Amino acid sequence: MDPMAFAEEVLAAQPFSKLVGTRIVAFGDGEAVLELDIRDDLRQQNGYVHGGLLGYLADNALTFAAGASVGGNVLTSGFTIDYLRPAVAGVLRAEGRVVRAGRGRVVSRCEIFTVDERGASVLCAVAQGDIAVLSLA
Template identity: 35%
Template sequence: MSETRQAALMGYHELLGMQVVEWSEGIAVVELVADPRHLNRSGIVHGGVLTSMLDSALSLAGLHCPLPGRVRRGMTLSLTTTFVGPAGAGVLRATGRVRGGGRKVYMACGEVTDAEGLLLAMGEGAFRRRSGSESPEGVAE
């Protein structure tokens, strides 16, 4: 994984085991291998894990920076998640796509699927690029 992708998800995301597997202008894909630590008392992946995956994929979709040593940062303004089906252990994939917006605020949507491509959750949200992150050149890391 490139340093840029690795730096995109730190702290909490590392704790969950999330990794960026694809990232370019307007799209981001994160994956996680769900194991017993991600399950709720019913034996399925906790909804908070799926929501965290959506939050990461959707926000990163609007924060790609092609220049080495530079980053774009942002924050979530709103996020709505709809759960469609239960997720078990195994590879989960969240894909986020920018749908519109401007220099500072953008909207994104996406979904979480399992290894077979079954839809588990959908989400949409509004995000704000932090100061200096409005342009694709971003800011120094």
């Protein structure tokens, strides 16, 4: 199966990803890029995108990047995220890439940006994660 088609199938199987409207726009060679449109129902009380949504996006981008490196049988062990600026408008874009891939675990990093209608981007958050490679046995 084509790697991008595989990634789209995995994403489509995630009910929460469907709920928030996440799209995978790049997948391969230890990298993955996910996007979703900022909507009013994804905001917290101050009008910013809820931090939990940024955490979800980081988690998925980290794990999809790991899967693009070692195969699809991966699961997040843990990650940290630093919120740098509030996400307010446009499209959220999470760019994940593998730092190091081993047989049993993968370390990935992610940057999350808002991208406006002109294509200008603002860095909102950074994350790093430890992704477990699951055995099929």
